[in-house]
Amino acid sequence: MTNELNNKWTVLSNEEMNQVKGGMDGEDPTAFAQQNPDAFMDLWQNDPQKMAHWYQEAGYSRRQMVRHLRRFMRRYGRC
Numbered sequence: 001m002t003n004e005l006n007n008k009w010t011v012l013s014n015e016e017m018n019q020v021k022g023g024m025d026g027e028d029p030t031a032f033a034q035q036n037p038d039a040f041m042d043l044w045q046n047d048p049q050k051m052a053h054w055y056q057e058a059g060y061s062r063r064q065m066v067r068h069l070r071r072f073m074r075r076y077g078r079c
Contacts, residue, residue: 029055030068037076044069 029051033040044051055065 028058029060029065033068033072037072040072041076 029040052062052065055068060068
């Protein structure tokens, strides 16, 4: 009986887990920027310190963060 129940469980992908959690926790900032550029830009304008902390938690250096943000601004015409 236990094996039958365990086999019926489904594993959520990282993307699905982020939707369940409701946002930034565990999500890569660069992937979020590509999926939802408007929300990414709003977050950057409203709370840049939170954005910097998010990049740091994801394992990016400050230099990598700045490079990504510059590239994002050029790509989406917001600079």
